[in-house]
Amino acid sequence: MNKTDLVAAIAADVELSKAEAARVLEAVLENLTKTLARGEAVQLIGFGNFTVASRPERTGRNPSTGEQMTIKASKSPKFAAGKALKDAVNASA
Template sequence: MNKTELIAAIAADTQLSKADAGRVLDSALDNLTRTLARGEAVQLIGFGNFTVASRAERTGRNPSTGEPMTIKASKAPKFTAGKALKDAVNAPA
């Protein structure tokens, strides 16, 4: 499912127009992004948790030359599925 298909499904489920459903989805994703950018977690009960994980600076290798190089420290978004989502995915078809 891509974003367009998700918007169409939201519109069908909520009786909103596709334009309104698109704005709702964009707003939800923007708020999720802004919250994670501040270093805060987002918890959606029954779905999962979005958090920010810190990655330490480390040494890697340039794949084309084999030379060692330093990979800068960074932050990465992390998602942990909730029990209800895991159960739904593992339910027999």
């Protein structure tokens, strides 16, 4: 399922136009992104948790030259599925 398919499914489920459903989805994604960018977690009970993990600066190697290099510290979004989501996925298997 891609974003267009998701918008169509949302529109059908809640009886909105596709344009309205697209705006709702964009608002959800924007707010999720803004919250994670501030370093805060987003908890959706039954679905899962979105958090931000910090990665420290470390030394690595350039695979093509073998030269040692420094990999900058960074932050990465993480998702942990909730029990209800895990159960739903496993029930269909």
